[in-house]
């Protein structure tokens with residue numbers, strides 16, 4: 001875990017830049033400093049999918065445990081998504097090359 005570092009120029013991205021790039025679904029990311037194309041490593045993509053899966057499980061367990069009403073569950077789902085989006089930049093590691101999928 002740590003800040004997102006561009007493998008080309010070695011610059012650390014600000015949290016906001018990493019956050020915005022985490023929201024973009026395409027795998028290719030552009031370094032805000034040197035405009036180089038960067039790709040999340042296979043390992044970090046794996047970690048971010050584990051993170052989404054864990055968030056989804058926690059969501060299900062809590063909704064089930066507290067028998068949440070639909071409206072509350074939707075608000076809670078938004079909250080879980082937000083937390084996931086905030087934590088996601090912490091697990092991203094970049095590489096200059098695009099790695100094969102698995």
Ligand SMILES: [Zn+2]
Pocket residue numbers: 006007008009010011031032033034035036
């Ligand atoms: Zn860069």
